[in-house]
Amino acid sequence: MVQVIVKGNNVERAIRQLKKKLMKEGILREIRLREAYEKPTLKRQRKHKESLRRVAKDKRMKRLRDRRS
Numbered sequence: 127m128v129q130v131i132v133k134g135n136n137v138e139r140a141i142r143q144l145k146k147k148l149m150k151e152g153i154l155r156e157i158r159l160r161e162a163y164e165k166p167t168l169k170r171q172r173k174h175k176e177s178l179r180r181v182a183k184d185k186r187m188k189r190l191r192d193r194r195s
Contacts, residue, residue, distance in 0.1 A: 128147045
Protein backbone atom coordinates (compact mmCIF):
# COMPACT_ATOMS: atom_id res chain seq x y z
CA MET A 127 0.00 0.00 0.00
CA VAL A 128 1.30 3.45 -0.94
CA GLN A 129 1.59 5.95 1.88
CA VAL A 130 2.56 9.61 2.02
CA ILE A 131 3.19 11.49 5.23
CA VAL A 132 1.89 15.06 5.33
CA LYS A 133 4.50 17.31 6.92
CA GLY A 134 3.70 20.82 8.10
CA ASN A 135 0.13 20.78 6.74
CA ASN A 136 1.51 20.88 3.19
CA VAL A 137 -1.29 18.84 1.63
CA GLU A 138 -0.60 19.88 -1.97
CA ARG A 139 2.97 18.61 -1.78
CA ALA A 140 1.73 15.35 -0.27
CA ILE A 141 -0.76 14.93 -3.13
CA ARG A 142 2.04 15.46 -5.69
CA GLN A 143 4.18 12.86 -3.91
CA LEU A 144 1.26 10.43 -3.85
CA LYS A 145 0.64 10.87 -7.57
CA LYS A 146 4.33 10.26 -8.30
CA LYS A 147 4.34 7.08 -6.25
CA LEU A 148 1.14 5.83 -7.89
CA MET A 149 2.55 6.52 -11.36
CA LYS A 150 5.80 4.76 -10.51
CA GLU A 151 4.00 1.64 -9.31
CA GLY A 152 1.57 1.66 -12.25
CA ILE A 153 -1.51 1.92 -10.07
CA LEU A 154 -3.01 4.89 -11.93
CA ARG A 155 -2.68 3.06 -15.24
CA GLU A 156 -4.30 -0.02 -13.73
CA ILE A 157 -7.22 2.05 -12.43
CA ARG A 158 -7.79 3.64 -15.84
CA LEU A 159 -7.75 0.24 -17.52
CA ARG A 160 -10.26 -1.21 -15.06
CA GLU A 161 -12.69 1.72 -15.10
CA ALA A 162 -14.77 0.08 -17.79
CA TYR A 163 -15.05 -3.39 -19.26
CA GLU A 164 -12.63 -4.06 -22.08
CA LYS A 165 -13.65 -6.63 -24.66
CA PRO A 166 -11.17 -9.49 -25.10
CA THR A 167 -10.40 -8.56 -28.70
CA LEU A 168 -9.67 -4.94 -27.75
CA LYS A 169 -7.54 -6.16 -24.87
CA ARG A 170 -5.48 -8.33 -27.24
CA GLN A 171 -5.10 -5.44 -29.68
CA ARG A 172 -3.96 -3.10 -26.89
CA LYS A 173 -1.44 -5.60 -25.56
CA HIS A 174 -0.11 -6.23 -29.08
CA LYS A 175 0.36 -2.50 -29.70
CA GLU A 176 2.08 -2.14 -26.33
CA SER A 177 4.47 -4.96 -27.17
CA LEU A 178 5.29 -3.38 -30.54
CA ARG A 179 6.02 -0.06 -28.82
CA ARG A 180 8.18 -1.80 -26.23
CA VAL A 181 10.19 -3.64 -28.92
CA ALA A 182 10.69 -0.42 -30.91
CA LYS A 183 11.83 1.40 -27.78
CA ASP A 184 14.27 -1.40 -26.94
CA LYS A 185 15.72 -1.19 -30.45
CA ARG A 186 16.15 2.60 -30.16
CA MET A 187 17.84 2.26 -26.79
CA LYS A 188 20.15 -0.46 -28.14
CA ARG A 189 21.16 1.76 -31.07
CA LEU A 190 21.91 4.63 -28.69
CA ARG A 191 24.03 2.38 -26.49
CA ASP A 192 25.89 1.06 -29.55
CA ARG A 193 26.63 4.60 -30.76
CA ARG A 194 28.05 5.61 -27.40
CA SER A 195 30.40 2.63 -27.25
